[in-house]
Amino acid sequence: MSLKIIYIQIVLKPTPRIMCKQKPDYFIAAANNDMKLLNQHINKSKNTFDRRSTNIEMNIFSGFGAIHYAAYHGNDEILRLLLPYEIGLQTSETQVIVAPGFGTAQAKYKLADGSNCLMIALLRKHISSLTLILDYIQNNQQSVDQIVGQTNSMGLTNYIVASICNYPEAIHLLLNPTFIQKELFLVTDGDMTPSMNACFFGRHVTAICLGELFKNPEMRDSLTRMILNRDTEGQICVSHLKSNNFEKFGVPIDQMTEIRQIMTGVVYNAYQWAQGKPQFELILKSFMKDQTIEQILQ
Structure with missing residues (x-):
């Protein structure tokens, strides 16, 4: 990345x-x-x-x-x-x-x-x-x-x-309403969004927080844009789940397995939320690149 x-x-x-x-x-x-x-x-x-x-x-x-x-x-x-x-x-x-x-x-x-x-x-x-x-x-x-x-x-x-x-204690900031309101979507570059970081670095707490935040209907549009975005190398966040980056960042294998499950679910939910909504037409096309969601998440 x-x-x-x-x-x-x-x-x-x-x-x-x-x-x-x-x-x-x-x-x-x-x-x-x-x-x-x-x-x-x-x-x-x-x-x-x-x-x-x-x-x-x-x-x-x-x-x-x-x-x-x-x-x-x-x-x-x-x-x-x-x-x-x-x-x-x-x-x-x-x-x-x-x-x-x-x-x-x-x-x-x-x-x-x-x-x-x-x-x-x-x-x-x-x-x-x-x-x-x-x-x-x-x-x-x-x-x-x-x-x-x-x-x-x-x-x-x-x-x-x-x-x-x-x-785990990073959650005290990641779910803090003040920081969610003022900072969650302040960084829009695909390289360093929380969703990209969760997958690239193997961050369990960040993945959990994204799953929790997506339950809020008022946040789903902004979260969907973040999650479906590509980085400067053209990669989507779940692409990094297939690498072994987590090993050098001190993430246990069993935890990385859970992170993959959580983030795969988060990405699928964002994909589903974007369906049929005109405002997501272009970002969804860029995200899919003529693949099926099953191919992307496999």
Whole structure:
């Protein structure tokens, strides 16, 4: 699957990126869960970025803010303190991070610049941090526009990042009404839609969520367009179910069997929903390519 991403223009302005000219104590405090040291620097250093050279072995990342370090390490008390100030802060440089939420414990992931604390918590598989951020967003409506619907430089939203994660708790975001409303259909490129990710990466939770969402009649038109869409290489999502990609992404064979069953059902339901509806005539023709649905799903 090509990883070509359609860049999405966001009208809202992200938090200004201010490179920190001070000593790195503020970022060290966030990484080490040192509340006392953090409080000494927060007034002058909030919304600034670490300028140290990246050292992945020492968990130093140029372009990270303090809130990104807190999310990376799962330091919830620090995170709770920083959320009112830095929830919308986006990383200013692309970095490779260890991302157990993406696959195995030592899985590496290229985190694009413009990523936020929620994306990092998802990829790092810090469940309590994920819950903390989601609760904060729910209870502070003014924070919604700062983080929900924003994309990083690869065009990925929080929802898309959650859809490539490989653990059950990702469902807390994937079925979150706020993110469904504002992000589910924000990425329209066939390469990185949740349906394509479920099949390409072998994501069990994402597959389950798509099945659940399709039960809502009000969402079926948009979901059908997503599910029947082709990627930039001309592949439909179920084509990737026939590959062995899942092995390198840490998905057990028995789970992949279930994913195939779920996604085959989801695609069939989308196909059935599109039948006889003029608005789906072209996308259905592109999806079928003179094959029967049985041939496509076999």
